[in-house]
Amino acid sequence: MEILLTQSQTAIYANEKLLRESTAYNVPFVITFDKTADTEKLAKAVEKIVSAHPALRCIIENNSDGQPCLKDTERKITLECHDIKAGEFERIKKNLIRPFRLDESLCRFELYNAPDRKYFFFDIHHVIIDGPSLHSLCSEIVNYLNNNEDIQPENYTVFDMTEDEYSLRESENYKNAQKYFSKLLEEGETDCLPIRDVFGEKPESSQIRINLETDNEKLHSLRRSAGVSDTAFFASALGLLLCEYNYSSTAVFSVVDSNRTPENLRTLTLAVRDIPFTVNTSVPEISAFLHANQIQLEESRKNIVFSMPDAIREFGIDGGIIF
Numbered sequence: 001m002e003i004l005l006t007q008s009q010t011a012i013y014a015n016e017k018l019l020r021e022s023t024a025y026n027v028p029f030v031i032t033f034d035k036t037a038d039t040e041k042l043a044k045a046v047e048k049i050v051s052a053h054p055a056l057r058c059i060i061e062n063n064s065d066g067q068p069c070l071k072d073t074e075r076k077i078t079l080e081c082h083d084i085k086a087g088e089f090e091r092i093k094k095n096l097i098r099p100f101r102l103d104e105s106l107c108r109f110e111l112y113n114a115p116d117r118k119y120f121f122f123d124i125h126h127v128i129i130d131g132p133s134l135h136s137l138c139s140e141i142v143n144y145l146n147n148n149e150d151i152q153p154e155n156y157t158v159f160d161m162t163e164d165e166y167s168l169r170e171s172e173n174y175k176n177a178q179k180y181f182s183k184l185l186e187e188g189e190t191d192c193l194p195i196r197d198v199f200g201e202k203p204e205s206s207q208i209r210i211n212l213e214t215d216n217e218k219l220h221s222l223r224r225s226a227g228v229s230d231t232a233f234f235a236s237a238l239g240l241l242l243c244e245y246n247y248s249s250t251a252v253f254s255v256v257d258s259n260r261t262p263e264n265l266r267t268l269t270l271a272v273r274d275i276p277f278t279v280n281t282s283v284p285e286i287s288a289f290l291h292a293n294q295i296q297l298e299e300s301r302k303n304i305v306f307s308m309p310d311a312i313r314e315f316g317i318d319g320g321i322i323f
Contacts, residue, residue: 001071001072001159002061002063002069002070002072003069003070003159003162004067004068004069004162005060005127005162006162006165006270007165007273007307007309007310008270008273008274008307009070009127009128009270010068012270013060013068013102013127016102016127021099022099023099025127026097026098026099026123026124026125027123027124027126027129027134028121029121029123029138030119030120030121031119031138031141031142032117032118032120033117033118033119033145034117034118035114035118038145039081039113039118041144041145042079042111042120043081043111045141045145045151046077046078046079046109047076047078048144048150049140050077051151051153052140052151052152054072054154054157054159054268055070055128055129055158055268056077056106056124056268057073057074057075057077058070058071058072058073058106058158059071059073059104059106060102060103060106060127070128070158070162072159077109078109079109079111080108080111081111081113082110082113084113084114085114086114086115086116088114089112089119092112093119093121096110096121097123102125102127106124106125106127106128107122107124107125107128108122108123109121110122120141126270127270128158128268128270129268129269129270130258130270130271130272131258132260132265133267133268133270136265136268137268154266154267154268156263156264156266157267158267161264161269161271165305168305169305171305173305174306176303178310178314180299180300180303180306181300181303181306181310181311181315182315184278184296184300185252185276185311185315187250188250188251188252188278188280189246189248189250189251190315190317190318191318192242192246192248192251192252192318192321193318193320194242194245219233222286225287226286226290226291226294227294228290228291228293228294229294229297231255231257231297232290232294232297233290234323235277235279235293235297236279236289236290236293238253238321238323239251239253239277239278239281239293240279242279242321243279243281249280249281249282250278250279250280250281251279252279252317253321253322253323254274254307254308254321254322254323255275255277255322256273256274256275256322256323257272257273257274257275257304258271258272259272259273259304273304273308274307274308274309274319274322275297275301275307275308276300276317277297277300277323279293280292
């Protein structure tokens with residue numbers, strides 16, 4: 001079985017192709033067990049996890065039209081076991097995170113047996129996993145090992161979720177969401193990347209870290225008094241910063257938001273969406289500014305079927321800034 005990538009998956013896949021041999025999208029995790037942990041049962045847990053979640057068996061290949069697709073290979077993925085010396089895991093763990101060949105595998109499961117404990121290491125590409133998926137996966141493994149809770153197959157798979165996303169894009173909901181964001185973004189800036197101030201012979205990536213001293217209680221008090229969520233509060237702060245850097249009263253960027261529902265809570269996939277988000281600093285009072293952004297975020301979530309990639313294509317928005 002195969003299906004086209006979602007918009008979020010396509011963005012990650014495109015970046016991965018540009019980065020080449022990168023581990024930027026690896027999602028590694030280690031669970032440490034004592035030396036008495038049952039290796040055979042852990043191997044069985046991996047077998048059950050792979051059977052229950054089709055995304056783990058998938059690779060990414062182009063279809064006959066040259067479009068990247070998620071393809072279920074139905075292959076067997078097993079636990080690789082390695083014996084190591086006491087204390088050796090700390091030395092080798094950094095080297096365990098390796099680039100994926102997306103046309104070969106999107107996950108790996110390994111067990112490192114030391115004399116005093118066992119380290120269960122797994123690494124899954126972000127194109128098929130997000131935070132809720134990782135939490136669910138760990139819970140299923142631990143509950144199976146400790147409580148003998150069986151790992152049931154997904155009722156709603158990555159293929160079901162992707163099909164529904166494409167169906168929604170043909171619906172009236174999508175048209176309404178398109179109108180909503182068209183009105184929201186019609187008067188704002190389209191390019192909010194900070195103005196370049198460093199010039200070299202060739203482009204290169206770098207980062208700046210600035211440590212700020214803040215009064216956390218005052219910040220939380222302001223957020224509570226305005227009645228806004230953490231996401232709305234700090235997205236507003238980022239918007240103010242972008243406006244200052246760009247000498248503008250408006251800014252637009254994307255806010256990463258979960259697209260989880262009770263139906264897809266166990267679905268192992270990348271379910272997040274990038275929501276277009278705009279701020280306008282002409283609102284004079286800070287509480288009103290925060291409240292307006294909270295309302296915007298709530299309304300935008302209702303229209304999550306239309307995401308930042310759509311806004312980039314239709315309105316020429318620069319999608320380079322993500323919160």
